[in-house]
Amino acid sequence: MTGDGNDTTRRSPPARRSAFPLIRRLATRWSDNDIYGHMNNVVHYSLFDTAVNGWLIETGLLDLRHGSEIGLVVETGCRYHGELAFPDEIAAGIGIGRLGRSSVRYEIALFAGGEETAAAEGFFVHVNVDRTTRRPVAIGPERRKKFEEILL
Amino acid sequence: MTGDGNDTTRRSPPARRSAFPLIRRLATRWSDNDIYGHMNNVVHYSLFDTAVNGWLIETGLLDLRHGSEIGLVVETGCRYHGELAFPDEIAAGIGIGRLGRSSVRYEIALFAGGEETAAAEGFFVHVNVDRTTRRPVAIGPERRKKFEEILL
Amino acid sequence: MTGDGNDTTRRSPPARRSAFPLIRRLATRWSDNDIYGHMNNVVHYSLFDTAVNGWLIETGLLDLRHGSEIGLVVETGCRYHGELAFPDEIAAGIGIGRLGRSSVRYEIALFAGGEETAAAEGFFVHVNVDRTTRRPVAIGPERRKKFEEILL
């Protein structure tokens, strides 16, 4: 099965803000806090989606209404280093860890307020597919250039 | 950073239902479907949480109101093999992949309707902590016995 | 602005299960519980959507992929009588309070476990629209007949 990282003593240190070519602001919501008073582990993934898709839309890489290619998520993961909670403001650091023929692996870290050290970090892998057939499609050269701008 | 699995051609085949000692029923919701008409990748984690915590509560391993120990999530991950969508009924297969001194790694797979092959599979790692101090606490022998019942 | 009901002493008593022509089962999720340990007030609306759209799909009144008409929500409301919380099982009572030329007003109540008295009750109003133009369309006689089966 997936992953391996449950040995919390040996794992690599939290990512730092300076490691990411792109930083985006995100907001927390009341409902993000769970019964334990901190952001539920699921919400981090919603923030990953929001940060990456927000960037894709702004750069013209994703057109929700008329685009013929979309990104399907095939794998995601997250390590949690510290607590986040509403009403924190959050900064997301984003970079592309691997740019394949038809896939993109994003590395994302979440930073509370002005913190330099990530409260959580994760990744997700998009496969570029045809919107109708949902079959993988090679990323064209013009779009590839835009992705390369945030390669790690 | 976390994980490695973005090479979609080499990855291991989807899990099968028979691999899991515990099966729990889950329901989808209208809001699970995103703009692409299928279950958003974030929802899978919400279902993992629901399946595992539901079992913990039923077996007496988690007492939301009075328990002195809770499970804090330190790592999660998911691979998506196929689409799920509202109004699918879903079965979750659950097993424990590693039972440490104070941590538990759950392996979870989601199956649509009567399918034998997982539409998605993932994991999450709970560290057993004191509810107030949030410091790790060893899992006692009585509770350990219950966890061992679903060891993989 | 909307509504009037903030005088909690005078409001009508909670609905009873027997008042509803249709009952559907719903499940709670871990993330439904907020920091106060009960189901966040927002989740009730997600359950309303799930209960009504589930019925619409099963009766053939809504076809998510190929239907030319969809229901747009123009008004919703909910009164909360008691607490619900994960891992409660919930029953939703559903009936149609008003069936207009192109609109349907659903009355919905949520009951915890085997309770006879609603923990919450609300409504939502769907306007039947053309999927592409989003303009109101009269509900045809065949579909109307199905709606009439659960008129209050």
Place this chain on the structure above:
Amino acid sequence: MTGDGNDTTRRSPPARRSAFPLIRRLATRWSDNDIYGHMNNVVHYSLFDTAVNGWLIETGLLDLRHGSEIGLVVETGCRYHGELAFPDEIAAGIGIGRLGRSSVRYEIALFAGGEETAAAEGFFVHVNVDRTTRRPVAIGPERRKKFEEILL
């Protein structure tokens, strides 16, 4: 049962931004868009919660960790005038429509980007309760003064 407003031709016009003493910024998320490509009707309530509780926390009216009084939601409602969608930025207009002995009724409207006319408007009613007993408690004079600052 609750409300009445399903006659869409007679209802009052959308609220305007200038009607509200308090404006707060909110952000949309990828998962807010449902299968119809716009913000699901449930999300509006999550934004209401976020806007009001954010203000309560900032003004010192709500202390998530140590406060002895919390607001329990007893009624909510929303009318939808137009579509909102990720990645819209949203402004929430907030005012208090009625300040009772132990209850507060908030009127809230959501405005897309720089729009003057509300895309949605609603309300919710908080009853001020003791955190432990969950019984209503009169709002003290110091706190009342703060609420009065945004009375409509």
